[in-house]
Amino acid sequence: MIEKILARASGRKTVTPGEVVVANVDCLLLHDLSGYLTGRVFEREVRRPMRYPERVVMIFDHHFCPPTEEGARILQENRSFARRWGINLFDCGNGNTHHVGVQNGFIRPGTVVVGSDSHTPVHGTLGCFATGIGNDSHAGTVMPFGKAWFKVPDAIQVRLSGTHKRGATPRDAALWLTGTIGEGGAIYKALEFAGPYVEQLDFWDRWLFPLIVVDLGAKCGYIEPDEKTLSFVRSVTDKPFDVLKGDPQRAFEAVWEWDLSDLEPQVACPPTVGNVKPVTAVLGAPVQWSELGGHGGGRIEDFRLAAQILTGRRVHPDLRFNLVPSSRAVFRQAVREGLVEKLHEAGATWFPPSTGSNQAYNMGAMTAEEAMISTHARNFPGRNGSPEAKMYLASALTVAASAVAGAIADPRQYL
Amino acid sequence: MNGGFFSKTVFKEKPMQARGRCWKFGDNIPTDRIVRTDLVFRPFSEILKHVLETCNPEFPLKVKPGEIVVAGKHFGQSSGRAIAAKALKQTGIGCVIAESFARTFYRNGFEIGMPALECPGITAQVSDGDILLVEIDSGRIVNETTGRELQARPTPPFLLDMLKAGGLIPMAERLAGEG
Numbered sequence: 001m002i003e004k005i006l007a008r009a010s011g012r013k014t015v016t017p018g019e020v021v022v023a024n025v026d027c028l029l030l031h032d033l034s035g036y037l038t039g040r041v042f043e044r045e046v047r048r049p050m051r052y053p054e055r056v057v058m059i060f061d062h063h064f065c066p067p068t069e070e071g072a073r074i075l076q077e078n079r080s081f082a083r084r085w086g087i088n089l090f091d092c093g094n095g096n097t098h099h100v101g102v103q104n105g106f107i108r109p110g111t112v113v114v115g116s117d118s119h120t121p122v123h124g125t126l127g128c129f130a131t132g133i134g135n136d137s138h139a140g141t142v143m144p145f146g147k148a149w150f151k152v153p154d155a156i157q158v159r160l161s162g163t164h165k166r167g168a169t170p171r172d173a174a175l176w177l178t179g180t181i182g183e184g185g186a187i188y189k190a191l192e193f194a195g196p197y198v199e200q201l202d203f204w205d206r207w208l209f210p211l212i213v214v215d216l217g218a219k220c221g222y223i224e225p226d227e228k229t230l231s232f233v234r235s236v237t238d239k240p241f242d243v244l245k246g247d248p249q250r251a252f253e254a255v256w257e258w259d260l261s262d263l264e265p266q267v268a269c270p271p272t273v274g275n276v277k278p279v280t281a282v283l284g285a286p287v288q289w290s291e292l293g294g295h296g297g298g299r300i301e302d303f304r305l306a307a308q309i310l311t312g313r314r315v316h317p318d319l320r321f322n323l324v325p326s327s328r329a330v331f332r333q334a335v336r337e338g339l340v341e342k343l344h345e346a347g348a349t350w351f352p353p354s355t356g357s358n359q360a361y362n363m364g365a366m367t368a369e370e371a372m373i374s375t376h377a378r379n380f381p382g383r384n385g386s387p388e389a390k391m392y393l394a395s396a397l398t399v400a401a402s403a404v405a406g407a408i409a410d411p412r413q414y415l
Numbered sequence: 416m417n418g419g420f421f422s423k424t425v426f427k428e429k430p431m432q433a434r435g436r437c438w439k440f441g442d443n444i445p446t447d448r449i450v451r452t453d454l455v456f457r458p459f460s461e462i463l464k465h466v467l468e469t470c471n472p473e474f475p476l477k478v479k480p481g482e483i484v485v486a487g488k489h490f491g492q493s494s495g496r497a498i499a500a501k502a503l504k505q506t507g508i509g510c511v512i513a514e515s516f517a518r519t520f521y522r523n524g525f526e527i528g529m530p531a532l533e534c535p536g537i538t539a540q541v542s543d544g545d546i547l548l549v550e551i552d553s554g555r556i557v558n559e560t561t562g563r564e565l566q567a568r569p570t571p572p573f574l575l576d577m578l579k580a581g582g583l584i585p586m587a588e589r590l591a592g593e594g
Contacts, residue, residue: 020573033455034496045584070456118495118519132495134523140584145591151571183443184489187515217489219518272443359452380493382447387469 001224001246002190005129006152008244009112017154025055026111028142031097032060033361034116034135036074039081042139049085051146056087057106059097062361064352066092071361095327095353098122098295103327105237109225110244114138114148119295119377124210124222125203127229127243131220153190153219154253158209160197162261167412169305170205171296171375171395173197175266178212179276181256187217189253192246197260198223203232204299211296211377215273265411267373268393271381279398282408289372290403291364292396293324293356297375300330302396303339306348309400309414315347316406322363323348324356348403360384373402431530431551431578433509434559435482439543440470444486445493446520450502452494462502480507483547487513487538491520497527504529510549512537512556512567525574528582532556534567551578 007015009023030038035058042050050056058078066072075092082089094100097117101107109127114120116138123130133148141148158177164170193209206223213221223229225243233241265279292302303323315321323343325331331353334340340350357364358376365385366372372384372391379391394402397411404414448469454462467474484503490513491499500523503511510530514537524531530551537556541547545560552575554567580586 020571034494036456037496037498041584046588074456116496118493120495132519134495134497134500134519134526136497136523136526136583140526140587145587149573183492184515184517187489188518214495214519215492217492217515217517272445274443361452378447378493380445380447381469382445382451382453387451 001127001192001222001244002129002155002220003152004244004246005110005112006150015152017152019152020149021152022147022149023112024146025114025142025148027101027106027113028056028138029097029101029106029113029115029117029120030056030058030138031062031117032058032075032078033062036078038116038135038138039078041135042143046139046144048144050087050143053086054088055146056143057090057101058082058087059090059094059100060092061095061097061100061355062359064092064354064362067362093328093352093354095325095330096295096298096355099298099326099330102126103236103329105239108233108237108239108241109229110242114142118214119211121213121218121220122207122211122295124220125207126233127222127225129220132214151188153188155190155192156186157192157194157252157255159195159255159257160193160260161195162197162259164260164263166415167265167397167410168263169395169397170201170208172263172266173260174208174212175268175276175393176263178215178268178273179266181216183215183272183274184217186213189218191216191218191221192252193221193223195257199226203228204301208296265395265398267398267408268379270379270390270392273379273393279394279408279410282392283410285371285392285408287319287371287373287392287402287408289320289322289366289370290399291322291324291357291372291374291376292399293322293326293351294358294374294376295355296377297396298324298326298330298356300333302375303334303343304337305396306400307339307342309397309404309411310343310346310348313346313404313414315403319403319406321348321403322351322356324351325353328353357384373399373408375399432549433481433483433530433551434548435479435509435546437483437485437541437543437545437547438471438474438478439538439541440467440484440486440490442487442514443489443492444470446491446496446499447493449491449499455496455498459502459505463505466502466506478506478508481509483549484508484511485513485537485541486511488515490516492517495519495523497523500524500527500529510551512549514538525577526583528578530578532567532570534565537565540565551575
């Protein structure tokens, strides 16, 4: 599928892995931080007009309300940049960059999507070729020419099967795969997620798999579009699109198969995303913060899971539980389902749609003694205040169970 | 000019090389440890005091132009922003050699004009402080301290051209100018 998309976007009949191609880019997603860096490079070093401003989308997600003058200045400069060049702008309070891009119909199957955020490959969930590239690619080739260079990747298929037992969720499966394939375990590859397990998942649970590929070192991840994908895309946009699918007999460099039936809840422990253990190995580890939010969380599914745990229970008095919807659409849905009141009354705190404590620009700084358990995508030192602060990554169920216990807990004891 | 840059790659200049002390780092070093996220918007003069400090506090204090960073697997993972590569380049280092790179770091390196060589097995063959001579074009690496020679994986000619042009932006500009 990736080769077909890249061939079409570069005006060729076919492309071969290893080849460098220059492809047309359909969508460039920027957030408030790297969008700012990209804007500076574009205006200081490139000095050409923006060729396709309608394809460029900037989303303020690390800030929902700047806490410092420096932050306020960055956002003001971003607003001026967006106005000057006529690009799409979603200001503070709209949500997480990837969720906002999808919910507003900018991402469509068969297209080439690039972004300044390294988790941009998540858009492969919609059957795109999507990858993160750096500021100089955006500023130097995407903005002035509508193009970018790509080396065509080899593809590996990850075939998943099985049905989860109580307490395990697709997020646990994604965490387990990160630990099992390993950081850097698929460098430069395109990873296709397939098999009966993936087929039965709904769109926002499928989302969790292409999300992890960057940490495996892969260039992109994707799921072949099916009826579920197409009905999701039609629910967010009426713009036309043209689906491309891989040949049924296509060859992969490798096929990795796993049955996920016996999977236990998983936790990615500090200091890296690949340090994944069953929750039973870290039971009782102290945490003072818990959060649903970030690229991999803040979905309506996450708030529903948390509500299952918090029914008839309260957040532990020694711990704070942050709830960060990934988009305004998710918050609206949470209101409609009564989740906002239910989780509020249980002692959790709602925050504006944003990327939450991701890199602690607006929230989420910790001291060296503090730790958080969250649905975020990253846990590297230096992203949340003190470089010694600890971040654990887990499913919404495990995060909510830990919020009740005041320490890392097994959600199976609360279901 | 209709976006036909890269149609010709014609930059021919003298072969590039680096020679100097090696600073050795481990596997999976994220960009967050190259440049801490709270320093991303600070001036380079401030960022440079902290580059890689949580991996080796001596590095930002003592690194000298022309020296060489050697790292393990998947160097530069996490954020894809070019600031990590730019900060390393600003230290004056001659190149980065790793067992393997996170692809955004590798890409950013060449785009901003800093060579990144992939050399599986390098970490077993060099120690922190060894003097290395690195020929960027051919990928030949000589450990002058031990006398051993190593061969990095070849760098695609397209990326060598990018380096010789001074990075992606000047390359696209020169090629766009030539129509």
